[in-house]
Amino acid sequence: MKKDPVHFLLVDDLQENILALQALLRRDGLVFLQANSGMDALELLLKHDVALALIDVQMPEMNGFELAELMRGTERTKNVPIIFLTAGNTDQQRRFRGYEAGAVDFLQKPIEPDILKSKANVFYELHKQRQEVARLLKESREYADALKEADKRKDEFLATLAHELRNPLAPIRNGLEILRRAPDAAKQKDVQDVMTRQLIHMVRLIDDLMDIARVSKGKIELRRERISVQNIINAALESSRPLIDAAGHTLLLDMPEAPVWVEGDLTRLAQAVGNILNNAAKYTKAGGKISLSVIIDDGIVDIRVGDNGIGIPHNMRDEIFHLFTQAQRTFQQSQGGLGIGLALVKHLVELHEGTITVESDGDNKGSVFTISLPAAATLESAVSEAAQESVKTPNAGGLRILVVDDNVPSAKTTAWMLEMIGHQTSMCHDGREALEYAEKFKPQVIFLDIGLPSMSGYEVCKALRQNPIFKEALIIAQTGWGQKRDRDLSEEAGFDHHLVKPINLQDVETLLQKKIAGTIL
Numbered sequence: 001m002k003k004d005p006v007h008f009l010l011v012d013d014l015q016e017n018i019l020a021l022q023a024l025l026r027r028d029g030l031v032f033l034q035a036n037s038g039m040d041a042l043e044l045l046l047k048h049d050v051a052l053a054l055i056d057v058q059m060p061e062m063n064g065f066e067l068a069e070l071m072r073g074t075e076r077t078k079n080v081p082i083i084f085l086t087a088g089n090t091d092q093q094r095r096f097r098g099y100e101a102g103a104v105d106f107l108q109k110p111i112e113p114d115i116l117k118s119k120a121n122v123f124y125e126l127h128k129q130r131q132e133v134a135r136l137l138k139e140s141r142e143y144a145d146a147l148k149e150a151d152k153r154k155d156e157f158l159a160t161l162a163h164e165l166r167n168p169l170a171p172i173r174n175g176l177e178i179l180r181r182a183p184d185a186a187k188q189k190d191v192q193d194v195m196t197r198q199l200i201h202m203v204r205l206i207d208d209l210m211d212i213a214r215v216s217k218g219k220i221e222l223r224r225e226r227i228s229v230q231n232i233i234n235a236a237l238e239s240s241r242p243l244i245d246a247a248g249h250t251l252l253l254d255m256p257e258a259p260v261w262v263e264g265d266l267t268r269l270a271q272a273v274g275n276i277l278n279n280a281a282k283y284t285k286a287g288g289k290i291s292l293s294v295i296i297d298d299g300i301v302d303i304r305v306g307d308n309g310i311g312i313p314h315n316m317r318d319e320i321f322h323l324f325t326q327a328q329r330t331f332q333q334s335q336g337g338l339g340i341g342l343a344l345v346k347h348l349v350e351l352h353e354g355t356i357t358v359e360s361d362g363d364n365k366g367s368v369f370t371i372s373l374p375a376a377a378t379l380e381s382a383v384s385e386a387a388q389e390s391v392k393t394p395n396a397g398g399l400r401i402l403v404v405d406d407n408v409p410s411a412k413t414t415a416w417m418l419e420m421i422g423h424q425t426s427m428c429h430d431g432r433e434a435l436e437y438a439e440k441f442k443p444q445v446i447f448l449d450i451g452l453p454s455m456s457g458y459e460v461c462k463a464l465r466q467n468p469i470f471k472e473a474l475i476i477a478q479t480g481w482g483q484k485r486d487r488d489l490s491e492e493a494g495f496d497h498h499l500v501k502p503i504n505l506q507d508v509e510t511l512l513q514k515k516i517a518g519t520i521l
């Protein structure tokens with residue numbers, strides 16, 4: 001850190017006296033200000049922070065005492081310590097003491113060099129300490145301000161979080177009431193659609209929250225593979241379509257026919273693109289236009305999402321990528337959200353050595369977000385797409401599925417869902433009981449919760465895998481814990497898959513269809 005110099009003011013009408021004082025007091029870090037009159041001295045005092053003023057008493061026009069009086073009368077200079085250099089007698093000293101206060105000393109001419117030096121030193125050191133205290137004070141004030149700001153942002157965030165999580169609950173609760181009163185089929189469908197959308201919204205908020213926490217701790221791991229951008233976009237659209245359709249927006253797609261390849265994690269990139277699409281749907285008035293295009297140029301793939309919505313003010317174009325930043329100018333424009341989506345997208349894209357940028361002409365002029373990723377070399381690689389196609393083998397018959405969960409409503413609804421898509425189910429709510437019952441029921445698939453009474457899901461899975469009957473069974477962890485460590489533990493215990501609650505029926509169907517395809521082969 002740069003050290004501030006210490007200033008001494010030397011006031012004497014005779015220049016040779018000033019030079020003599022300088023020669024005597026010179027030291028590193030000390031700067032001398034010279035004045036040959038009281039007026040010059042006052043001018044310098046107004047410009048500089050002075051640690052000590054050495055003032056000759058006998059000067060023409062304004063003498064040393066008059067100068068000192070003026071200094072005492074001004075806020076900025078009233079506390080500057082003074083040493084008078086005087087040839088006069090002690091009476092003079094007493095007179096001045098009569099109407100002043102503060103650090104004042106007198107040195108009789110001819111001056112004793114050692115005495116002057118040691119006195120000046122005291123003021124030099126005092127000033128240094130004052131500077132240090134002022135610096136510390138400034139730093140701690142800044143620190144306190146930063147803490148206060150962070151605390152305020154945290155409070156605001158918690159309030160927003162509570163608000164945003166509660167919002168979707170109201171329509172879900174209303175929906176349940178309506179369904180209980182057995183409405184006609186059309187109303188039933190409407191209500192269910194609303195409830196589903198709200199639930200998806202809530203799950204998304206919570207997923208984003210968990211992800212941002214992981215990202216900021218550097219804990220997100222990518223499962224990198226060669227993927228086509230078309231695949232990423234299809235996956236993103238699967239989750240964003242309902243929101244786009246619900247708002248009556250038109251979606252214009254412009255993608256090259258031939259696959260465009262990138263290296264990356266399909267789920268994470270689809271999440272990034274999906275987030276941008278959701279925002280386009282959210283921040284555009286109903287019946288708007290959203291465009292999604294893919295452009296490949298010079299080894300860079302641009303995924304561009306445009307909308308004709310509310311636009312982004314010029315000064316917010318970098319800000320919106322910061323955590324918890326929202327650009328809404330009015331409450332009406334606020335569309336629900338936590339202000340973490342774009343921060344997350346930026347992180348995810350950067351983990352893929354990509355960038356995200358935004359263009360907007362401002363108020364109601366729409367926005368265009370561009371995710372740019374390095375293209376992967378083109379290969380004859382329809383393999384992975386073909387592999388994904390084979391997943392869609394038709395459901396050739398029901399499976400015997402055991403659902404193990406101590407949360408009874410969760411177990412029940414999972415079982416009902418599985419029955420409705422043609423499988424045969426049974427339930428257990430305790431680990432040990434599940435182990436015994438499985439021997440009789442001989443399930444081909446087991447949905448197993450991790451936190452169970454008497455035995456954990458990990459222990460149950462390990463025990464099942466020891467039994468030859470269950471060597472080939474599809475065992476799926478169904479849990480609220482989705483961190484990398486949890487996934488590693490389930491893999492170690494012998495689980496085939498790790499699904500985080502609430503599970504998505506489509507994901508489940510895909511897994512079950514794979515199992516069916518496997519048993520048929």
Ligand code: ADP
Pocket residue numbers: 279280281283284307309310311312320325326327328336337338339340341342343366367
């Ligand atoms: P959230 O949508 O939860 O507020 P995001 O991080 O996804 O959080 O977005 C941050 C802010 O960026 C939004 O609050 C909004 O002000 C602005 N924004 C994002 N996408 C758009 C868009 N397509 N049009 C206008 N504003 C947008």
